[in-house]
Amino acid sequence: MDKLNVNKLGRHIQKLRRDREISLSQLAQGAGIAKSNLSRIEQGNGNPTVDTIWRLAIQLKVPFSTLILPLSGSIEESEIEVRLIDHGTDNPPIDVYWMTCAPHSKREAEAHSPGTTETVTVISGQLEVGVLDEIKLLSAGETHTFNADQPHFYQTGENWATVLMTIIYAKEQGQK
Structure with a gap:
């Protein structure tokens, strides 16, 4: 995933998390990823796998497409x-x-x-x-x-x- 899409994804995940009043720790724990990794993703510095994005979507209770909708390309x-x-x-x-x-x-x-x-x-x-x-x-x-x-x-x-x-x-x- 290119840097622009990683930034968009990170900001989008952070917004969805905050809208649902879920802490960084709660989302990371529920998705089975390290809090530091989730923080890097939200800051646009990570490179999450498809499986990680799926786990985040499940924890945020949104379809997978809701997380990737702002991204351009594949x-x-x-x-x-x-x-x-x-x-x-x-x-x-x-x-x-x-x-x-x-x-x-x-x-x-x-x-x-x-x-x-x-x-x-x-x-x-x-x-x-x-x-x-x-x-x-x-x-x-x-x-x-x-x-x-x-x-x-x-x-x-x-x-x-x-x-x-x-x-x-x-x-x-x-x-x-």
């Missing part, structure tokens, strides 16, 4: 690139992402917020995806939906995989 790690396509604001919140995965990559994702489901459609290549007891090998044009509120993973084979991912969060109670 979020890249060594083996994956994720780009937000759309961020629904209805109830339930729905996010749509375009993801590319390098050959021979494996990404283990932590559980998302309770009640979250994920639908993955392979655009090109092949991808193994799902929760540990229900892993599917998908080829171009195939789709798999699973409960993403438990650990799950993505794994490519010999070639790049391009994926359309839709995440549907749990419906917020008391809202239409």
Whole structure:
């Protein structure tokens, strides 16, 4: 992530944290990261992983897209690139992402917020995806939906995989 996006992300996380009256220590502890690391992220000096951003979103009780919405471009790690396509604001919140995965990559994702489901459609290549007891090998044009509120993973084979991912969060109670 470039410096401009790291600064935007840090300021945005800090604002969301303060709006919710959560201390730096509380958010760091809940997200399972060191307080000093969270402080660096908020100051625009860190380089958080996708998993760290997910954990922060869960603790702040917001969709992942809410944290990355102010960023321009995509979020890249060594083996994956994720780009937000759309961020629904209805109830339930729905996010749509375009993801590319390098050959021979494996990404283990932590559980998302309770009640979250994920639908993955392979655009090109092949991808193994799902929760540990229900892993599917998908080829171009195939789709798999699973409960993403438990650990799950993505794994490519010999070639790049391009994926359309839709995440549907749990419906917020008391809202239409």
